[in-house]
Amino acid sequence: MPPELIMNLDMFAQQLKSVQGRLANLYQDANTPVQPETDLLLAFLKELDTVSKRLEIVTEKLFEQTQKLGDVQARLREEYKRYQDLLEFIPNAYLVSDTQGKIQSANYATAALFNVQQRFLVNKPLACFIPVEERHAFRCQLNQIYECECDYIQEWILRIQPRDCEPFEAAMTVALIRDVKGKLTGLRWMVRDMAHIWQQPQSALLI
Structure with missing residues (x-):
């Protein structure tokens, strides 16, 4: 007020x-x-x-x-x-999660990439879309975020497991969300299929 x-x-x-x-x-x-x-x-x-x-x-x-x-x-x-x-109409998959990696919101591109209806993504752990054998490593990376005092954007390369589809290698950009007191409250994610990135012309990659 x-x-x-x-x-x-x-x-x-x-x-x-x-x-x-x-x-x-x-x-x-x-x-x-x-x-x-x-x-x-x-x-x-x-x-x-x-x-x-x-x-x-x-x-x-x-x-x-x-x-x-x-x-x-x-x-x-x-x-x-x-x-x-x-955010809804950008071509890349964009989502917001809490500090534990539970999805709070996701755009249409995320739903298409994960092969899940958009409304079913909310409250799902992002780890559900990581291959089982790689989830431990993913959670370790997630835990390291808490020890990071800087707000620099992190780039991760890992595999994504869409629903009922073959896994693929993805580039994940992770940014921290903090409140006015500096407390970590969530994470912003952008996910890109590496195969699509490699298929882009060299000129497009430089833009």
């Missing part, structure tokens, strides 16, 4: 508390013969008018902040949708 909105909410709460205190005092004064009844009524109406105007101002500010927050959220959703669309 934006600091301005929090500040306005605090102000709103203080105004309500102030209203309650003043009304309690006025009711108490109304039960004593110190002031004439008319004077008490005028004082009461004046207090209500002042507090009402203050609360109206706070309410307007809260409404403005809520609108701004809604606009920001809409822009973020729009940017996220654009980002997802870009």
